[in-house]
Amino acid sequence: MIELTAAQVAAATGGRLHADPDVTVTGSVVIDSRDAAPGALFVALPGERVDGHDFAATAVAAGAALVLASRELDGLPTVVVDDPQTALGDLARHVLATVRGGAGGVGPKVVAVTGSVGKTTTKDLLGQLLTPEAGGEHAIIFPKGSFNNEIGLPLTVLRVTAATRYLVLEMGADRVGNIAYLTRIAPPDVGVVLRVGVAHVGHFGSVEAIAKTKGEMVTGVVDGGTVVLNADDLRVAEMAGQAAPTTTVQTFGTIPSADVRAEDIEVDPAGRASFVLRVSRAGDADAQRADVALQLVGPHHVSNALAAATAALRLGVPVADVAKRLSSATAQSPHRMAVTERPDGVTVIDDAYNANPDSMKAALRTLAVMAGRTRRSVAVLGGMHELGDGSRAAHDEIGRLVVRLNIKQLVVVGDDAYHIHEGAMQEGSWGSESIFVPDLAAARLLLDESLEPGDVVLVKASHGANLAELGDHLSMAKTVEDNNK
The missing domain is CATH 3.90.190.20 (Mur ligase, C-terminal domain)
Structure with a gap:
């Protein structure tokens, strides 16, 4: 994270300062005291089983410079807020806006992925497609695993520095309004919607409510941004109608009208798919083509690969490089095929x-x-x-x-x-x-x-x-x- 003084943390979160205003956070933002290191900011989140406030002293003893908490903690440098989780999101929003606004307005490109299935795999593929463009792993953030909720996403965003060129996020939801909230923390330059399914339908109440929530990605991108939509999923394809006039809509899929599509799909005995990546607008006679042979197991990954390819192409990666990198991409997060x-x-x-x-x-x-x-x-x-x-x-x-x-x-x-x-x-x-x-x-x-x-x-x-x-x-x-x- 960029360095922030206690006074700046308080200003960003609307908190009350109970610390030396010049105390500086120079390390990571953590929610587990066991992860605290010199210069860290420890966020004391209340939980069902444990209360982070009970571990604040341990975090400070390990070197944490500051604690974000919902109450004063005797003898500990603290910023007191009404809700530490909300404050975590506010801080992430402030840090990302600061980095984006610095250096003449040149900051990290934010790519966000949502959908009922495939978010983590698509995020991991995007990370591998964009790492060479970033100039190496130090300039791109795409965390292993699923950090896609109101806690995990801000923690990921707070890893950005002035050197970050790409921030690749996944955004999960179990209620209407979740994606809108997450896009307010990290407005995407490119927002991807994969599929509308029945995951979490017990919370949402209906598939229609799920579609409405995933569609919040379309309205959450930055002014002049891009939304990448799955043309094979009718509910997702219809989200194009929600896009602002300044938003570019790109589609992916296997149907002929998709801007980026897979043709001649084959699956080998090991379950790995290969296909021809075809990039063009509908009716464009000058389509670009490249062969892709996925290392990922499962033909359903073709759709994830197309989504990642479409976003990477929009960010300027050439078709040939996209195909080559997709063909060498591997599973990055555990317990996923x-x-x-x-x-x-x-x-x-x-x-x-x-x-x-x-x-x-x-x-x-x-x-x-x-x-x-x-x-x-x-x-x-x-x-x-x-x-x-x-x-x-x-x-x-x-x-x-x-x-x-x-x-x-x-x-x-x-x-x-x-x-x-x-x-x-x-x-x-x-x-x-x-x-x-x-x-x-x-x-x-x-x-x-x-x-x-x-x-x-x-x-x-x-x-x-x-x-x-x-x-x-x-x-x-x-x-x-x-x-x-």
């Missing part, structure tokens, strides 16, 4: 970071492709959360799809996922083709005993199901066993 080839011949597809019906279907189809006709396919599935009244039907549908895809073995983990098992049984699964287990321990025991050389196993669930632990175990299990021999 991460493929491990175990020494015993088992292939593990760890996609356990999160799940909704759309991403679950895509992962299952990839499993079927990778297993083909000669290997046994095993789907280990946990619950999909925040689906509201449609939860049972959505889980039932996934179970039925498992049978239709001829997945050989289904293991359903946890009560919240039971209806996946129920759907598979109703669709015609019999005997032990579908097995329900109550928890991770039971799943681990079952899989350790039953997986065989040549099996292809997918692990997928919503984040709260904690199947990432099982993904880690399955990916490492045989290696650890061999090393202990």
Whole structure:
């Protein structure tokens, strides 16, 4: 982060200063006292289980220069605000505006991605497409993992410095107004909308409300900015009508009218897609083309790659470079279609970071492709959360799809996922083709005993199901066993 005095932090957040006004924050902004280092700003966030205020003294002892808190803390240099989380966003907005306004108005280009699925992968692809343009990793920020909410996004924004050329963000939402709030913190030069699905529909209440929220990206870009819209998703394509007259609209997809599209898509036995990247306006006879062979596993990544390509092209990256960099891009964030080839011949597809019906279907189809006709396919599935009244039907549908895809073995983990098992049984699964287990321990025991050389196993669930632990175990299990021999 750029250096700020305590007085400047107070001014940016509307806080009351209880510290030497000249105390200077020279380090990172942190919300965990264990991350505090000399010069840091510690933000004391209240939580359901712990209160950050209780750890402020620890942070200061570790070197934190200042604390952002909702109350005075005896003997600690503090800026007191009504709501530390809101103040965190206010500070991020101030810092980014300051950096953008400096050096003659030349600051980092902000690229933001939203959508019901694919945000993290698209963000990671964009980071890899833009790193050479930035001049190296020191001049671009695209965090590993999903820092896409009202806390994670400001923390990411606060990493900017005068040397930052690109800031690549993902913006998540579970309520109307979330994207609008995040774009006020970091107004994008290029805003990307991937897809409208049913993720978090339990909070939103309807798919229409989800579409409305994702559409907040279109109105949140800077004056004269660009919105990149998925032409294959009708709800997203219709968002073009919300764009301001000064906003440029670019589309991506597989339909002929898309500005940037994939043609001649093929998927190899390992589940990796290749295609011809075609860039042109509809009716343009002078289209540019380049071959792309993705390293990412899953044909659904074609759409993510097109979205990243469209944004990068808008920022001036040549078509040939986009294609070359897409073809060498790798998975950057954990538990997202991460493929491990175990020494015993088992292939593990760890996609356990999160799940909704759309991403679950895509992962299952990839499993079927990778297993083909000669290997046994095993789907280990946990619950999909925040689906509201449609939860049972959505889980039932996934179970039925498992049978239709001829997945050989289904293991359903946890009560919240039971209806996946129920759907598979109703669709015609019999005997032990579908097995329900109550928890991770039971799943681990079952899989350790039953997986065989040549099996292809997918692990997928919503984040709260904690199947990432099982993904880690399955990916490492045989290696650890061999090393202990």
